[in-house]
Amino acid sequence: MAIRVENEDQEKTFVVVVEGRLDHHASEAFFRALERAEETAESYVVDFSACPYLDSAGLGMILLMRDLVDPSIGIALRGCRPEVRRILEIARLQETFPID
Amino acid sequence: MVGVQFAEEIVGRPLVQRLISLAGLAGVLALGLRQSWPDVVWSGVLVAAWLIHTERHQPADASRTSAAGDDVVALRSAEASHSAFEVEPDVADPGGDALDALQTPERDATFASSSADCADAAPGGLDRAEVEREIVETVLLLREALEPPLERTIDDLDQTRGILRSAVAELDAGFRDLEDRARQQKTTALEVVEIAADGTSDGRATGYVGETESVLQAFVDLIVQTSKQSMALVYRFMIVDDLMKAIDPIIRDAENIADQTKLLALNAAIEASRVGGPAGARFSVVASEVKSVATHSNGFTKRIRDVLSAVREQVEVARDLAKAGASRDMNETLGSKERVAEMIQEIEHRNARIQRATDTLSAQTDGISKAVSDVIRALQFEDITTQLVDRKAATVRATLDLIANIHGESAEEIRSSVRAFAEREQGRRRSVTQDSVESGDVELF
Known part of the structure; x- marks a missing residue:
């Protein structure tokens, strides 16, 4: 498990790359990653392309992320595998985040 | 009657030709049945007389049938022909136009002339009185032969009417019961389907x-x-x-x-x-x-x-x-x-399938109800059939009356009795015809 951060679009997009399972073991790393966002970031993206699974702790982290980040900043979820997408949809996260 | 002339023409011919001619005569007799009963009777009388005459004055031939046998054959042919045309409304009219023809003087003259010619041309050389006597005997014999089967026919017609009425009543009741049960079955099936669709009747x-x-x-x-x-x-x-x-x-x-x-x-x-x-x-x-x-x-x-x-x-x-x-x-x-x-x-899939089955079941039950209704309506044929049977019975009774009224010691007396009967029938027929017109025809559906 590792959480990596990237900046795209000239640091306007802050990307959190989840590598491995997004569960409670990754929580502190996830929150630490959020602290590394540039102030210039206009949108956040969580990249799940290297994530095979997330549990309810992962769902909680993403929902909490919405509370921690400025409401004016959009958050999107991308690179979701079918099994990840099913879990996101069962929690109805698609009602809060765009999922790709 | 043309029958007498025909008999004179074929009496001297070979046996095969005579048999063919006899068959033709039977056909004429059968055809006559369609026209009127007096014609039939007269045809039968003349054929029988001719047969007896030829039997007596020709050598015995084992291959030839007896005069009485020919009468029976002719009678059966007449009955068969009668059956084939039973539904013809004109047949139901006992007497009819032929009765009118029977009373014409021309007819008497033709008959007398034919009888005389027949007597004169008879191979055995019989005189007119002897021929007449044989005719009278034959007529009386024919009357005795015809009465029992006609009476049985009346009985059979009565029995047929009774059986028909009883059977139709039972069929009608049965089909109505079937219709009720089909309707009940539909209600029950729909209820079962509703319960099956949702597990409970209220979904x-x-x-x-x-x-x-x-x-x-x-x-x-x-x-x-x-x-x-x-x-x-x-x-x-x-x-x-x-x-x-x-x-x-x-x-x-x-x-x-x-x-x-x-x-x-x-x-x-x-x-x-x-x-x-x-x-x-x-x-x-x-x-x-x-x-x-x-x-x-x-x-x-x-x-x-x-x-x-x-x-x-x-x-x-x-x-x-x-x-x-x-x-x-x-x-x-x-x-x-x-x-x-x-x-x-x-x-949802099961409910959809059940719904389709319900629709099919409903349509089938409606089809059964309609078919049964059609059958019940079709059973009204009993009315028409009963009327037809009644007509046939009346016809046979009239024929029986005609036969019963044939009496006399000579051909002239027999003709007179037939003519008198014909006149009575004519009057009765007019009366019945008027009643029928007033009461209306059978209404077909």
């Missing part, structure tokens, strides 16, 4: 499944919200831990100050000892107090560090608990939710 099964899905979704939402709050705790504990870590350098600074103070007290004690005297002794006391303060300060910072360490340990435990509380495998819930969704889909 609670679908409601149960839908409610289960809602509960499951609420459960999922609760888990996710709880996890979110737990993650918020983890996040806050992380911040608290960061803050507590920030206390460490402060404590270290306090420890440094205490150490420096302790060193300062040591230096002061050394200096007091070097100075000596009363001043040195007082300075030594101050140095000792400073050392004591430094020692206390060290103890104080050590206690702070110990407490802080304990707090951090507890925060760590609480954070781990929050993490564990936030972590729930969603796959099991996901599986349950998917099973409920599949169940709902299966119920």
Whole structure:
């Protein structure tokens, strides 16, 4: 498990790359990653392309992320595998985040 | 009658030709049946007379049938022909136009002439009186032969009417019962289908499944919200831990100050000892107090560090608990939710199939009801058939009356009796015809 951060679009997009399972073991790393966002970031993206699974702790982290980040900043979820997408949809996260 | 002339023409011919001619005569006789009964009777009389005459004056031939046998054949042919044309309304009219023809003087003249020619041309050379006598005997014989089968025919017609009426009544009742049962079956089937569609008659099964899905979704939402709050705790504990870590350098600074103070007290004690005297002794006391303060300060910072360490340990435990509380495998819930969704889909598919079956069943039952209604309506044929049977019975009765009224010692008396009967029948027929017109025809459907 590792959480990596990237900046795209000239640091306007802050990307959190989840590598491995997004569960409670990754929580502190996830929150630490959020602290590394540039102030210039206009949108956040969580990249799940290297994530095979997330549990309810992962769902909680993403929902909490919405509370921690400025409401004016959009958050999107991308690179979701079918099994990840099913879990996101069962929690109805698609009602809060765009999922790709 | 043409029959007499025909008989004269074929009497001298070979046996085969005569048999063919006899068949032709039987056909004429049968055809006559369609026209009127008096014609039939007269045809029969003449054929029978001719047959008896030829039998008596021709050599015996084993291949030839008897006169009585020919009568029977002719009679049967007439009956068969009669049956074939039973439904012809004109046949039901006993007498008819032929009765009118029977009364014409021309007919009498033709008959007399034909009889005379027949007598004169008879191969055996019989005189007219003898021929007439034989004709009279034959007519009476024919009457006796015809009466029993005609009476049986009337009985058969009566029996047919009774059987028909009884059978139609039973069929009608049976089909009405069938129609009622079909309707009841439809109601029952629809009720069964309704129960099968939802498990209960008020559709609670679908409601149960839908409610289960809602509960499951609420459960999922609760888990996710709880996890979110737990993650918020983890996040806050992380911040608290960061803050507590920030206390460490402060404590270290306090420890440094205490150490420096302790060193300062040591230096002061050394200096007091070097100075000596009363001043040195007082300075030594101050140095000792400073050392004591430094020692206390060290103890104080050590206690702070110990407490802080304990707090951090507890925060760590609480954070781990929050993490564990936030972590729930969603796959099991996901599986349950998917099973409920599949169940709902299966119920919907089943309901759709049952609905289609219900529609088919309803259409089939309606088809049965319509078919039975058609059959019940078709059973009204009994009215028409009964009327036809009644007509046939009336015709046969009239024929029987005609035969019963044939009497006399000579051909002239027989003709007179037939003519009298014909006149009576004519009058009766007019009366019946008027009644029939007034009462109306049979209404076909």
